[in-house]
Amino acid sequence: MAKNVPEVVARRLPRYYRYLGELLGQGVNRISSRTLSEKMRVTASQIRQDLNCFGGFGQQGYGYNVYDLHEAIGEILGLNNHYRMIVIGAGNVGRAVANYAGFRRRGFNIEAVFDVKPELIGSEINGIPVLDAANLGEYCRTHLPHIAAVAVPGAAAPDIVEVLEGSGILGIWNFSHSDFECSVPVETVHMSDSLMTLSYRITNPKK
């Protein structure tokens, strides 16, 4: 279905999905490409082009059915896959990830948290067990989680990634402030990018 989608289009899909979900929550069933484009701050022709990459969903003179479009984008994003996820690192970031209920709602089910600290091993975060990071490889080979969120200090990340790569993980969600080469997809959360954007907007107010 989603062949040769430019990366820049793929990167906009989560925003479309999130925004359409908000509309659904507000009881909005139908939206014009113009209104959608205003809310998303891209041009209406961009919206049509983006969605045409996947076969096109709109109807001339009607606009988009919000529910159908939300479902379709969710499917393209693979959100119906019911991923099993693990979190490596029970520090502030790892805890924030483990505590956020929204991930489960979107099909990401966190099954275990790993840490090296003896005082944390055996405890629970949000009902999720904290396991010994020494057993990470074995756990992955037996439980076959799909996604690992890596929330360890940058210096510890390469060793963790090496274990994960060899254990059948499908993708890594990286919070470690450390870039690395990897044979599976890695998405890195660069929180400071949005802080820099805020700085830009403060420094360059719209006339």
Added chain:
Amino acid sequence: MAKNVPEVVARRLPRYYRYLGELLGQGVNRISSRTLSEKMRVTASQIRQDLNCFGGFGQQGYGYNVYDLHEAIGEILGLNNHYRMIVIGAGNVGRAVANYAGFRRRGFNIEAVFDVKPELIGSEINGIPVLDAANLGEYCRTHLPHIAAVAVPGAAAPDIVEVLEGSGILGIWNFSHSDFECSVPVETVHMSDSLMTLSYRITNPKK
């Protein structure tokens, strides 16, 4: 200097800045627009176009001076402003922000954390005092912080934002999973967007 820059270009600048900083760390002094474009995964002509928005920095046949370009983008982003920042919410996300040393290095100096929990008020996070959220408005009017990171539960965010808006804050960095209208710039960190992108990349592997 930075007039009428399209938002999409402005949003790429933090990535340029971050990547150029990595090059500097590796001792790289000069880069061609072609190499820069490969690393950034945008076309070389896009790179030239982007940087031309700000007056252009490259030299034909030489490429870009990494240090000069990094400095120039940092200035455009307003990173020389030495912002005073506060964090509202001493939960996992607030703590993660307060503990990350990288922000200070980039000119964002966190001066106080605010929370409502009596057992946290009076403590310190990374040497930063935790103050009573009841005094947030007064603190802002006397200390004039520039940026507030809002890391409170979504339901608590609107009241906090109302206090901040009336107190001279210049921008809000929002982690609250809650969207709101505001008279000052707001940048919201949507962590789940990158998780959805990871899901997309797992579901649609490159051929």
